[in-house]
Amino acid sequence: MTKISTLSDAVASIPSGAHLALSGFAITRCTMAFAREVIRQGISHLTISQCVGAMDADILVGAGAVDRMIYGGGSLDRFGRLNCVNRGIEDGTLAAEEYSSLSVTFRYLAGALGIPFMPIRSLRGSDLMSQLKERSGSNIANITDPFTGEQWPVLKPLLPDVAVVQVQAADKDGNSWITGPRWDNIEQVRASQRTIVITERLVTDETIRQNPERTVIPGLFVSHVVELPFAAHPTSVYQAYDYDAVQIQAYVEATRTPDTLRSYLDQYIYGVKDHWEYLEKVGGLQHLISLQADPVMGY
């Protein structure tokens, strides 16, 4: 059975209420086209997890698709805060389970390894710890090290239903290359039930087999492969294209109030049929080519 899929079909495979691990980090390799299609299809009551909150999660929260967020804090770098996530937390419409980057990573890693819990040095003595115990007490506990008698906080494995990962290259079976840093993506894939790969470029089986040491996602984890250029726009994909500063700034401005956010969603999501229409809307081929990365610099 082929894994090659349209974005629309891959998104339709996700039931409302699912837990998604998204590959974005602030404003880079965010699963933006995927998030826009989730919003268009009206999938809701999602749980979103990622080590550092990013633009893909923020837009899903802003559109009302998310009930719960498991993350380690985050921002849109110099462009601004995660306005939708923060507003959701402040007005109580979003349940946030807030950790540090490493503690979310360790929850994925425990899930990936199939071990029952993961001890961690972090979180001790902080209000992150007391808040987690109060709000999500079943995901964090203490244990006595059986070898030394020391007390350790332990984290419950995180087992998302679907990891959605933006990559630079993949073959038809989902064997994928991520160029540049990979933050939590490797552990997200391995902890999840299955993975949807969104790739800038579909490459041949032969390309993968000539360079197998570059494969960071083995196809065995992957259910869908979606080839879609500029799928992370307006965020960057290392070695492919730079972030679109004008469009990210427009998003930050739009997300300051629910009303301006609504018109942003109307313009860029509900008002366009698909990703291709979206790309025309933000400036089309001429604009997108101006974002293409220099092969040496990577941006």
Next chain:
Amino acid sequence: MEFDYTPSELMAVAGARELRDGEVVAVGLGLPVVASFLAKQTHAPNMTILFELGVIDPQPVDQGVGLADPRVWYRATVLSSFVDILGEVLHRGRVDVGFLGGLEVDQYGNLNTSLIGEAQGKFRHMVGSGGANDIASCAKRTIIIMRHEERKLKKTISFITSPGYISGNDSRSQAGLAGGPSRVITDKAIFNFHPDTKQMMLASIHPGTTLDEVLGTMGFSPLVPEQVPTTEPPTQEQVGLIREVIDPRHMYMG
């Protein structure tokens, strides 16, 4: 020869002076990046710079808008992952120095980057931890850099995102944490911590600033020794490197 420098440049230089050659340093963007690159290009060429998302020892030629900007990954020796950097380097115990900024710090060096109190008991939610809690918990020592303002240097902070000496004395080691903050660098002074009580203690005052100016703009009273030296000013070479090489577009220095 006389030359001018800004308070931010003095802070970056003071941060750089805290770093020793050969150390492994975990860095966030902004002044810590300037301090680290400055140290590396002057007295600490064998220092290793880490960014949490999986970047080791980059040599950027362009300034970035944050850690997610590929400009700051340029010419790295390693591009890897959180497990690699925050896990197998930091959690393993190999990070000598963590550089942290914050919205609020208290007298024990606890940092808040999560919540800011507003009127009527409401809170604004901010950026949270990222790797800051992990760095504050696991690095052998941390250096805090922030602006010297009463609303930032507070007796009680709204939320402890990243632990310093918690409630002082041995409360940090009781919690199972080694390390802790060694310096707080502001635009008026440098502080360290009392060896026993772990209260913040004035270490030096920047040139042109008075003791009253330092103490009058803080929300708590630090310990003040009888003799407080003046912070060593930056050299012309250090300021030149910041302006011409490290941050020519003023992306980090503000």
